[in-house]
Amino acid sequence: MRRVVVTGLGTINPLGNTVDSSWNSLINSKSGISKITNFEVDNYPCKIAGSIDDSKINDEIVNPRDQRKIDRFITLGLIAAEEALKDSGFVSENENSFRSGVMVGSGIGGLDTIYRNSSILDNQGIRKISPFFIPSSLINLLSGHISIKYNLKGPNSSPVTACATGTHAIGDSFTIIKNNKADLMVCGGAEAAICPLGISGFSAARALCDTFNDYPEKGSRPWDKDRSGFVMGEGAGVLVLEELEHAKKRNAKIYGEVKGYGMSGDAFHITKPSEDGNGGYRAMEMALKESQLNSEDIEYVNAHGTSTQVGDTIELNAVEKLFNSNKNLFMSSNKSSIGHLLGAAGAVEAVFSFKSLQSKTLPPTLNLENPDTKTSINLIPHEAISKTIKNVISNSFGFGGTNASLIFGN
Amino acid sequence: MSDIEERVKKIVVEHLGVEEAKIQSDSKFIDDLGADSLDTVELVMAFEEEFGCEIPDDAAEKIVTLKDAVSYLSANSN
Numbered sequence: 001m002r003r004v005v006v007t008g009l010g011t012i013n014p015l016g017n018t019v020d021s022s023w024n025s026l027i028n029s030k031s032g033i034s035k036i037t038n039f040e041v042d043n044y045p046c047k048i049a050g051s052i053d054d055s056k057i058n059d060e061i062v063n064p065r066d067q068r069k070i071d072r073f074i075t076l077g078l079i080a081a082e083e084a085l086k087d088s089g090f091v092s093e094n095e096n097s098f099r100s101g102v103m104v105g106s107g108i109g110g111l112d113t114i115y116r117n118s119s120i121l122d123n124q125g126i127r128k129i130s131p132f133f134i135p136s137s138l139i140n141l142l143s144g145h146i147s148i149k150y151n152l153k154g155p156n157s158s159p160v161t162a163c164a165t166g167t168h169a170i171g172d173s174f175t176i177i178k179n180n181k182a183d184l185m186v187c188g189g190a191e192a193a194i195c196p197l198g199i200s201g202f203s204a205a206r207a208l209c210d211t212f213n214d215y216p217e218k219g220s221r222p223w224d225k226d227r228s229g230f231v232m233g234e235g236a237g238v239l240v241l242e243e244l245e246h247a248k249k250r251n252a253k254i255y256g257e258v259k260g261y262g263m264s265g266d267a268f269h270i271t272k273p274s275e276d277g278n279g280g281y282r283a284m285e286m287a288l289k290e291s292q293l294n295s296e297d298i299e300y301v302n303a304h305g306t307s308t309q310v311g312d313t314i315e316l317n318a319v320e321k322l323f324n325s326n327k328n329l330f331m332s333s334n335k336s337s338i339g340h341l342l343g344a345a346g347a348v349e350a351v352f353s354f355k356s357l358q359s360k361t362l363p364p365t366l367n368l369e370n371p372d373t374k375t376s377i378n379l380i381p382h383e384a385i386s387k388t389i390k391n392v393i394s395n396s397f398g399f400g401g402t403n404a405s406l407i408f409g410n
Numbered sequence: 411m412s413d414i415e416e417r418v419k420k421i422v423v424e425h426l427g428v429e430e431a432k433i434q435s436d437s438k439f440i441d442d443l444g445a446d447s448l449d450t451v452e453l454v455m456a457f458e459e460e461f462g463c464e465i466p467d468d469a470a471e472k473i474v475t476l477k478d479a480v481s482y483l484s485a486n487s488n
Contacts, residue, residue: 063427065425065426065427069448127455127458127464128455130452130455131448131451131452131455132448132452135448
């Protein structure tokens with residue numbers, strides 16, 4: 001059986017523009033959440049987000065002239081891809097390019113570009129629409145750009161499963177390599193929806209936190225009784241997945257292994273998760289089965305944990321039910337620090353899961369002052385914990401009732 | 411250099427990211443200056459904006475060098 005390992009990591013997120021800088025901030029309990037300043041939010045119920053300052057965008061990776069022709073989500077994705085590929089040391093030559101693919105998705109893609117061009121069409125007419133409008137906003141163009149830049153001619157696609165996108169991209173890439181359709185996949189997710197239409201749309205759906213506008217860093221508080229919705233973040237996470245022997249042959253550094261992947265559908269509601277948590281439960285169970293591990297082998301849950309009223313409790317219940325044999329289980333939510341990166345969330349959280357395995361440190365859940373449910377699971381409030389773990393499960397659930405779970409091990 | 415040529419050159423520099431010194435009056439946008447077909451559409455839009463005119467598609471297709479742009483705009487801009 002073909003085994004799949006991870007040989008490269010890359011990210012840009014509200015805590016930093018590299019894996020190491022953001023990981024160090026994460027485990028030192030820093031928050032990446034601040035007031036929105038890139039557009040006027042006076043009339044918006046939510047005025048906070050995990051934004052990336054423009055000064056953190058490395059113009060040497062994507063030059064400013066090219067940035068004009070692609071939506072911000074593509075720029076962020078290209079930055080994370082550059083770091084991941086450099087980290088992996090892999091260079092696509094003509095003889096292996098057909099066996100190396102790309103699967104980087106996004107939840108909403110070029111939302112701000114669509115908004116701006118829509119305004120141009122209304123106010124200035126059809127002749128002012130940029131020829132780059134469509135290619136800069138299409139979601140799969142990120143995978144396209146990565147393939148062109150790095151000569152990757154294998155499978156090329158982009159999942160679009162809302163907040164589960166990043167996790168599905170990694171899981172589907174894992175399956176592609178396992179099934180011998182590629183030896184290497186560059187995979188993950190990117191998102192840049194902190195824009196007027198993005199914030200107003202999620203606000204209208206009553207999904208965003210609107211009670212901590214004066215204390216942005218306190219806004220994202222999974223499992224805390226005062227949580228009032230998620231805080232949007234932006235960024236990208238990209239991983240290089242590789243067949244084990246392929247990685248060994250080129251003496252690649254190996255972070256760990258992708259051991260299992262599960263997915264399911266709620267068939268329940270367009271935005272709410274099913275109340276019994278059965279969808280999330282089945283995704284985790286499927287991943288566990290593929291990994292051939294027992295539930296007590298999973299020591300840490302990198303939670304979806306968005307800081308929404310119903311979602312957090314439902315996930316916690318599902319985790320308790322599946323892993324009840326493990327009396328020493330740890331679980332935390334990176335979203336307490338970086339916000340919810342939507343389609344990039346699962347990918348950035350996978351990057352952090354591999355850092356947890358590698359550095360023997362479990363990142364904290366910030367702002368968890370008063371948990372509203374009793375649980376025997378250690379939710380790692382406020383401060384990171386030093387602990388050696390062998391296996392971690394990472395969850396992502398999305399609008400439409402889509403669920404995905406991945407198990408990583410070292 | 412005419413005023414029109416100066417303005418056209420500035421747009422080309424801005425949109426294609428090429429050094430001004432490298433642009434000759436008969437440099438082809440695509441073959442010599444690294445533009446792709448979508449870049450040329452955007453270039454024509456920028457000429458329209460700068461010179462306050464509308465360049466029909468059949469005329470736009472014939473603008474492949476700096477010289478072409480300058481002579482079209484000299485004859486057709488306000």
